[in-house]
Amino acid sequence: MTWPAIALFLVLAGVVDVLAMALWYACSWPRSQILGRALVRGPAKGKRIALTFDDGPLAPFTEQILDVLKSRGVHATFFVCGKNAEAHSEIIRRIHREGHTLGNHTWSHPYLYFLSRRKMAEEIDKTQEAIRAAAGQVPRLFRPPYGARWFGLHPVLRKRGMELVQWSLDPHDWQLDAQGVLARVRADMHPGAVILLHDGRQAPGGYLRRLLKKGLPAGDHESSTTGHSATVEALPALIDEARKEGFEFVPVEDFLLL
Ligand SMILES: [Zn+2]
Secondary structure, eight states: OOHHHHHHHHHHHHHHHHHHHHHHHHHHOTTOOSSSOOBOOOOSSSOEEEEEEESOOOTTHHHHHHHHHHHHTOOOEEEEOHHHHHHTHHHHHHHHHTTOEEEEOOSSOOOOTTOOHHHHHHHHHHHHHHHHHHHSOOOOEEOOGGGOOOTTHHHHHHHTTOEEBOOSBOOOTTTSOHHHHHHHHHHHOOTTOEEEEESSOBOOOOHHHHHHTTTSOTTOBOOOOSOOOHHHHHHHHHHHHHHHTTOEEOOGGGGGOO
């Protein structure tokens, strides 16, 4: 190889690297606005925060969370998966009845990477229909599984008048115990926080692991009978401590009105 060829190779490798990093940022970074508008957090002024729960509904956790929210008069947003909504339509009705917001979190919880626009629309529309059938209401909010977006998603949402909602505070409730969750919330709390929690459970593993195990139902929810959840355990203290600090819980869609 001659020196000019080596130099050209290095430049091209650098360009490919930069493009790969830009693609990763656009599609995978929760706060990225490159592919389209995403609500990440509310205003820094004031002390309003919002609770969001993903992946449910799943008994008994969603019901336990609803009990805690009811006892403390807090309204939250539930980004539900369509197939769970269809299986637990009575919980969907309860979420709606008790004044919480229902959001769309796709039908089967796939990574949206490399999915066609048609497939993404199908995941969204089937879920809208399952929620409408259960609660008589069609969601306006969408949260992509893992916060991962892909080309064509934003036009699909725009066509349906839907808004994409990410988060600004992730206490890793799918990974930590209740004390760990509370510690992270205390450390990362900020005005306008959109807090990401889970009332459902997904099979663990990153994109590549999922890809290699394609035969398995990706994003399937573990049907746990232990009745134990770090999220449920941490939630009462999370709410009480935040209020003591002067924070007020508002529905996440309030942040879209600004
Ligand atoms: Zn999810």
